[in-house]
Amino acid sequence: MAIAKKGLRKIIVDDDIFYWKIRKKISHNEKHDIEYEIPVQHENDGQILLINIGFCRSESYGREFMEITPSIIKSKIAEAVELGWKYHKQGKPVKLINKGLFF
Structure with missing residues (x-):
């Protein structure tokens, strides 16, 4: 399984290349206050990591705006590798x- 290529963002962590993505459009789940999981994958199409950092763009539920930056993604990738992500x-x-x- 691989992340759809359109809209991917490249990031380098410890000399490894990863790709991550955030949807431009707000999903149905986000509109209903379900947190969005940010998909990350190594350049060689290995196991996908879904990062949950409480990101949701639901205005109806009083969520505050959260900006997702490459530095946040980079630190989460490093954390996942340290925890055993293969x-x-x-x-x-x-x-x-x-x-x-969680597997």
Whole structure:
């Protein structure tokens, strides 16, 4: 499984190239206050990491605006690798939520 190529953003972490993406349009789930998981994948199409940092663009539920920056993504990738994310191997997507990996 791979992330759709359109709209990918490139980031380098410890000499490895990763790609991440944020949807331009607000999804149905976000409109209903479900947090968006930011997909990240190594350039060699390994296991996908879904980063959950509480990002949601739901205005109806009183959410404050949150800017997602490359530095946030870079630190979350490093955190996931430290916790055991095997980004170079194939497998089911893994989630990073509150400093924990969930397979």
